[in-house]
Amino acid sequence: MEPLPENLFQSSTDLVAAIVQEADTGQVLMLAWMNREALTLTMETKMATYWSRSRSEIWIKGATSGNIQEVQSIALDCDSDALLLKVKQTGPACHTGEVTCFHRRLMTGSMD
């Protein structure tokens, strides 16, 4: 496993945004947050693990609901403040029961 870039998580309280995309369909499922521990656990276990900003704790996606995310790849963006996870999602990603958290349309184009 590659070491994390030096400019990632310079402080133990640093968070990066984690975009979660279904690997098979390309559908964007959710946005979550990771600290160093969450990213390290995710890379070690291949189970998507995040930092809850509201509860201030590590959470394993699907630990309660069973709707786990098996991580297939992780990419870092050019300025090291966002991650893209490609996952195999079990069940719906959203706590509302929707497939994706992005289920409320603000603008719909002619292509949709």
Place this chain on the structure above:
Amino acid sequence: MEPLPENLFQSSTDLVAAIVQEADTGQVLMLAWMNREALTLTMETKMATYWSRSRSEIWIKGATSGNIQEVQSIALDCDSDALLLKVKQTGPACHTGEVTCFHRRLMTGSMD
């Protein structure tokens, strides 16, 4: 055009994360930030317009580089702190010249 949800941008300094996805390929291109003005301008002009946290100003993606993003749809997530924009990207999305800002692999799975 639908009015913005009441719990979105309750303060004039509120920002939401904007995930940008290429509409045709499904490739995730970048993560940017929007305040109310940036989202309103984006919806009015269909040209992706963001809030720069480092420069504290509105920026129209591609205004300098020509690498504009024509917005086809916008969705809001379940807890109103992230947006998903589907765009038609002209040229590379990343300032490095890469197609996507997510071009640095931290973990590669067996599927890749």
